[in-house]
Amino acid sequence: MIIKDLVFSRWIYPLLKKDKVTGFFAFMLIGSCLFAQSGIPELTPVTQTYVLQNVQIVVRPGQIISGGTVIIQDGLILAAGKEVAIPAHARKIKADSMFVYAGFIEGLSQSGIPRPEAASGAAGPRTPGQGQQRPRVSDPWNPTYEEAGITPYVRVRDVFKADDKSIEEMRKLGFTAAQVFPIGRMLPGQASLISLGTGKNADELLLKENTGLIASFSPASGAFPSTLIGVMSRLRELYKNAARLQEYQKNYSANPLSVNRPVADKCLEAFFPVLDGKVPLIFQAPDMKSVYRVQALKNELKFGVHFADLKEGYYVGDLLKAEGKPIIISLDLPKAAEEKKPAADSSKSVVIKDVEMEALKARSAEEMKRLETQAAKLAALGLPFSFSTVGVKATDIKETIRRMIKAGLSEDQALAALTTTPAAQLGVSNRFGTVEKGRTANLVVSDKSYFDEKSSVRYVFIDGKMFEYEGKPAPKAGGNANAAGKGAEAPKIAGKWSYTIKAPGMNSEGLLTFKGSGSDLTGEWTSSQVPGTNPISNVSVDGNKLSFSSNISMGPRQVTLEFNLIVDGNSLSGTVGVGTFGTFDVSGAKIDGQ
């Protein structure tokens, strides 16, 4: 059972909505449900003073006070240390000999940002043979900013959902704040530092607005810029025109009688703080080539930059060291390829050792080692970094950090990446990142060292508000899978689907057929553009995400199609990458009625 947001009130416990409650609270259950449904507001707890006694206070990475006391009052840390007077009204929290850390901060995140709707609704699935349609870009010569993926004006507070379940998922891992940014393409919007506590809306959780403009090499779909080179070009153009507009506006305000009024432009104006050096471009550069490209662009345009979402920092440590810019590394570490078990009757056939395959596997393993070693390598170079959780499943995070530690990252370095470094990068070290008097009471309390495999987060404090968690994961009850909040029932993939790929001038339609389930899914597809039936490979299902690839021959060409789809009941939508020709939208629907 999770007692979410344990609130003390003399009469009611309005938030106790869970199905099981400990004996002490049991008698209140029925009443509280009724109250909750009738919308009675949450009441202030009787005391906002808490004390944690005889705890291991990890003040900051490398500095531990054993047997210390932490007092939390009115959202702040009142005291953290050895000889501490305990106020009479403090509520004592059972935390004997537990570890107290500063609340973790996601260096870059999309927590609280709802995923876009699976189907845009504009074009539903169509049956094959309907012919080509006009593309949805209004004017290929001049796509709108939105069609081009250029939305730097979007603020987190405009798109954030305070009740998104991703927030609770991160909170129970110990994350208390996050640098969040909107979902988008080359310029998705402005990042903000957001509290991962509870609130009615983004404004209640907003800790710092516009901490940076997010940039990436993600192209638009079907409109310029539809490729990396388009993005690079467009970014240069926007940047220079933003500088022009800024100068123009200054001129105009100085000479309103002799200068024509400049036309406002919300995209270009969003660059002004970057031009003024007030906020950086937080550039997503997962692979090493992207890091080099960001560096080249930065040298050319002279913007302040944070290198974000790095996965291949192993290769570019020296570059990053020379640059000395803030670094946010990705926690999206791929899982090692699973060894296919030999068939049960393998004893019957002679096993031939595949020397080439052995060498390739060794090479792959070596590459995996480099990805795992990124954090340790950058730390060894003395480079501070925080962690990005973009595209990462919450449940994988702790294991990923442990893999990084296994690959040479020290626990102190890992903790710095979770606390002091993101606080410094975000310019909020005076409020967050350490367990010290006067800091915001954002704390993680873990029953063992957080990085211990068997540790559990028991309490999380955010702005002095307590969230309590069970020590061990609740045993899986068959009927409760959905109630757990995640791991919702996997969609049924097997069966026949019709689909449409929308590419300029080359809409392709056909059928997708899947057989089997789980990791044994196989499939094939047909297309109006390619005769015959094509096999599908690398099928992977992760929640409602379905991805697979297919190699097809088009005349002399071999083209690899990479599908990334979201399955929503009987409809699917997403994108397909067609080699370097671009990425196109896909939509489809199940047609065999299952």
Place this chain on the structure above:
Amino acid sequence: MFKILHILNLLFLVSFAHAQGTKGSLLIKNGTILTVTKGNMENTDLLVENGKITKMGKGLVAPSGAQTIDATGKFIMPGIIDAHSHIGIDVVNEGSRPSTADVWVGDALDPLDISVYRALAGGVTASHAMHGSANAIGGECETIKHRYGTLNPEEMRMEGAPRTIKFALGENPMRVHGEGNRIVPATRMGVEQVFRKGFEEAKAYLAAWETYEKEKVKNPAAVKPVYNRRHETMAEILKGNIIIHCHSYRSDEILMLLNVCKDYQIKRLVFQHTNEGFKVAPELAAYGAMASVFADWWAYKFEVYYSTAYNAAILTKNGVVTSINSDSEEYIRHLYHEAAKTQRYGSLSDDEALALITINPAKQLGIDQRVGSLEVGKDADIAIFEGHPLSVYAVPQYTIVDGVVRFNRSKDAADQRLQASATRAETGFFLHKEQHNHDRCLEGAFENTASFFGLERE
């Protein structure tokens, strides 16, 4: 397993070491030097110092520490140059509008592309990494040196090479934009209009900036024109700072572009593919336009049916600076065979045939002062062959870029990738990139054939 890992690690370190020293010194002893421009020299040494050819003669001594390669019985030729390829880049086509003069494939260089190593294995030291032909006006291209081993995209650029841009005639831009988006160009006439419109806009753009510059002197509050990269690039073509490389097949269209260029006084013009170039060779020669062709590759779509293997020879004999290109990461490995075909079809001399893959593509890329022949003072981009390179038995042994050995046949390992996938143990056989097989030059070939034979389901 440990041993394999160890060997791979060593290889990896070697590659990094190469990347750091981009200019090398070495002595090549006692080979037959094919200078291409100044005849052959037998039993001759060639000295490279700091990436440049400093001496060619007999009895040369290697500077201390420099590597010596014994080329006895071998042929030393200038590194082969491919005037049309798409290797070493992550993006070929920004196909979203009929003109994308604002983009540049130099922004997407890919030092990890295994095709770069494979090209070296065919003696190719430099290539013209081109934008594709989806658009009438494609993006700017990049002349790259095959400095295999570096991880830094910037180190692949041939520093100082002139800017070039891809144009495209005919079916590709018509299909992608006309058929695809129902906009100009839907016809060959429309393609011409995309060029003319682009140049007219560039002239207006230049004029706007001139007006601004003049106005600024009198009025510090003068308003700058809006910066437009597409117009900027087109204006640079008008100023003669960018060489046009135009995807072309039919002679009528080739003449069309000649006329457009004449109207805008554009001199630097190279036709790519140019399958019907033989029909208009005198016109090309008179204009000073150049041609880059396949040896014997055609009929992959309708506009490429009228072709001849004598094309390169006819163009050459008419005085057109002609090269033979690959447009393929497979053909690029045996361009010396492609050049040799002109001796069967057209009886070109050895020097004429070798020029097709060395000094002539260098001229087309504006880099002939630096590479394309073996001369003292030029970059040490060199290929060493066992057997004469125009022989069908020729086998490249060493390929050297800036004096650094980037390919050594005796040290060729099973896995030469600079980076592997961490999650997939791919087999070497499939280590190619589909976009490098054929760019959009062949794009549509299949679809057109399919529709001709009634295979399309629509």
